[in-house]
Amino acid sequence: MATTMVKEVGSEPAQLLGPESASERTLYPYVTGTSVVALKYKDGILMAADMGASYGSTLRYKSVERMKSIGKHSLLGASGEISDFQEILHYLDELILYDNMWDDGNSLGPKEVHSYLTRVMYNRRNKFNPLWNSLVLGGVKNGQKYLGMVSMIGVNFEDNHVATGFGNHLARPILRDEWHENLSFEDGVKLLEKCMRVLLYRDRSAVNKLQIAKITEEGVTISQPYALKTFWGFSAFQNPTVGAEGSW
Amino acid sequence: MSKSAVDVPPMGGFNFDLCRRNDMLAKKGVNPPSFRKTGTTIVGIVFQDGIILGADTRATEGPIVCDKNCEKIHYMAPNIYCCGAGTAADTEAVTDMVSSQLQLHRYHTGRESRVITALTLLKKHLFNYQGYVSAALVLGGVDCTGPHLHTIYPHGSTDTLPFATMGSGSLAAMAIFESKYREGLNRDEGIKLVCEAICSGVFNDLGSGSNVDVCVITKGHKEYLRNHMLPNPRTYISSRGYTFPKKTEVLITKITPLKDKEVVIEGGDAMEE
Numbered sequence: 001m002a003t004t005m006v007k008e009v010g011s012e013p014a015q016l017l018g019p020e021s022a023s024e025r026t027l028y029p030y031v032t033g034t035s036v037v038a039l040k041y042k043d044g045i046l047m048a049a050d051m052g053a054s055y056g057s058t059l060r061y062k063s064v065e066r067m068k069s070i071g072k073h074s075l076l077g078a079s080g081e082i083s084d085f086q087e088i089l090h091y092l093d094e095l096i097l098y099d100n101m102w103d104d105g106n107s108l109g110p111k112e113v114h115s116y117l118t119r120v121m122y123n124r125r126n127k128f129n130p131l132w133n134s135l136v137l138g139g140v141k142n143g144q145k146y147l148g149m150v151s152m153i154g155v156n157f158e159d160n161h162v163a164t165g166f167g168n169h170l171a172r173p174i175l176r177d178e179w180h181e182n183l184s185f186e187d188g189v190k191l192l193e194k195c196m197r198v199l200l201y202r203d204r205s206a207v208n209k210l211q212i213a214k215i216t217e218e219g220v221t222i223s224q225p226y227a228l229k230t231f232w233g234f235s236a237f238q239n240p241t242v243g244a245e246g247s248w
Numbered sequence: 249m250s251k252s253a254v255d256v257p258p259m260g261g262f263n264f265d266l267c268r269r270n271d272m273l274a275k276k277g278v279n280p281p282s283f284r285k286t287g288t289t290i291v292g293i294v295f296q297d298g299i300i301l302g303a304d305t306r307a308t309e310g311p312i313v314c315d316k317n318c319e320k321i322h323y324m325a326p327n328i329y330c331c332g333a334g335t336a337a338d339t340e341a342v343t344d345m346v347s348s349q350l351q352l353h354r355y356h357t358g359r360e361s362r363v364i365t366a367l368t369l370l371k372k373h374l375f376n377y378q379g380y381v382s383a384a385l386v387l388g389g390v391d392c393t394g395p396h397l398h399t400i401y402p403h404g405s406t407d408t409l410p411f412a413t414m415g416s417g418s419l420a421a422m423a424i425f426e427s428k429y430r431e432g433l434n435r436d437e438g439i440k441l442v443c444e445a446i447c448s449g450v451f452n453d454l455g456s457g458s459n460v461d462v463c464v465i466t467k468g469h470k471e472y473l474r475n476h477m478l479p480n481p482r483t484y485i486s487s488r489g490y491t492f493p494k495k496t497e498v499l500i501t502k503i504t505p506l507k508d509k510e511v512v513i514e515g516g517d518a519m520e521e
Contacts, residue, residue: 169419173452174427198426235431236294236410
């Protein structure tokens with residue numbers, strides 16, 4: 001019966017593929033990074049990610065760089081399993097190395113890298129061994145700005161502003177409202193900071209130490225880590241239960 | 249049929265006897281019918297003179313929109329209103345019940361109802377049912393002690409907040425509040441902020457949609473602005489109207505009127521038995 005077969009696959013995936021591959025597949029993520037938010041602005045792409053990596057519910061690592069430059073034209077930000085992110089960087093290193101070895105004056109642009117990552121993620125997912133990441137790929141080549149996203153199951157798309165994880169629920173609404181073409185650098189950074197601040201307030205795995213990366217035709221700059229200012233001074237927070245004794 | 253030797257007195261609350269049967273049926277592929285939820289965005293803020301509550305107007309039954317323009321801001325007392333998210337029947341029933349209890353309490357005490365009274369009554373009821381009454385509420389009102397805004401979760405916990413959002417669109421609405429709320433907003437700014445937050449839920453969340461309802465409560469005065477904003481009008485209506493192709497021809501028309509039925513009562517009174 002169809003229903004019983006579906007049940008089998010769901011509860012005992014290891015046995016279907018044979019005992020030798022049971023221990024080598026990603027079943028759960030362990031050390032995870034939270035959201036990455038990125039948008040296109042006048043001169044290129046701006047991307048922001050905090051520097052926290054959680055081990056379950058502990059904020060284990062607080063200085064993890066989750067954005068890296070790829071080749072000359074791209075910037076990659078990742079959320080999800082950090083070890084899988086490092087593996088992806090290894091694959092991309094190899095890809096860029098081979099590209100450089102051609103020495104033909106052409107280099108892989110963001111669209112090509114995005115396509116490569118989509119294929120890698122989708123094929124891994126087909127083998128039931130996903131790379132547990134949501135990747136944001138941004139870059140500028142020959143004046144063309146490109147910003148795309150790949151999820152761990154291989155869903156990919158290109159847009160003017162993207163976010164991963166919680167950023168989808170909290171940052172995307174703000175970006176949809178307030179993004180427009182030809183944002184200046186300062187406006188772009190302000191908008192990103194607005195999104196990161198809401199994420200800091202409302203995402204439990206966010207840390208108040210973030211980096212903003214910018215990629216333009218000239219190249220990649222990743223800022224030094226810094227903290228956002230937060231406001232906790234609402235009068236309702238000072239004495240929340242005045243007039244409602246016994247509640248909290 | 250009681251299996252135990254001693255008769256167990258009837259217990260209050262829910263009866264979970266059929267849960268095992270339901271599990272067994274679900275395993276065989278027979279799922280219970282989905283219930284009407286309000287997959288929702290509801291918000292509330294405290295502004296300078298009182299409270300502003302806002303809600304969208306879409307009610308969903310799984311993936312289908314079953315009501316395009318339902319009312320999610322429920323009346324509790326002349327000075328207290330409550331927005332409800334979760335199962336539509338639960339929010340309606342619970343707010344109706346507490347509204348009646350508040351009315352009786354007003355008759356008993358001769359005073360205006362307080363928001364914490366409504367809060368405590370709702371909290372008690374929801375906790376008693378251990379989260380099975382799936383009602384997530386944003387309760388707001390102005391009483392003699394000032395303006396109050398509370399959120400109540402289905403399991404019975406409550407929060408007292410300056411701005412609150414609940415429902416499936418709560419994250420989209422909260423993003424707007426966290427970036428734009430400040431203390432001491434005046435009435436127009438408050439309404440604008442509430443509308444923005446609901447619109448954020450309407451456009452970014454699939455469970456919320458259609459129109460925006462707003463309710464402004466101040467000391468001694470309340471304004472229920474039903475369908476304050478209609479950001480989803482029906483745009484593609486054909487101006488020519490719809491013509492249907494000609495169906496089967498009518499050959500003859502014969503109308504036979506129905507005869508009046510005459511009732512003969514055989515002996516005895518008409519009202520007997």
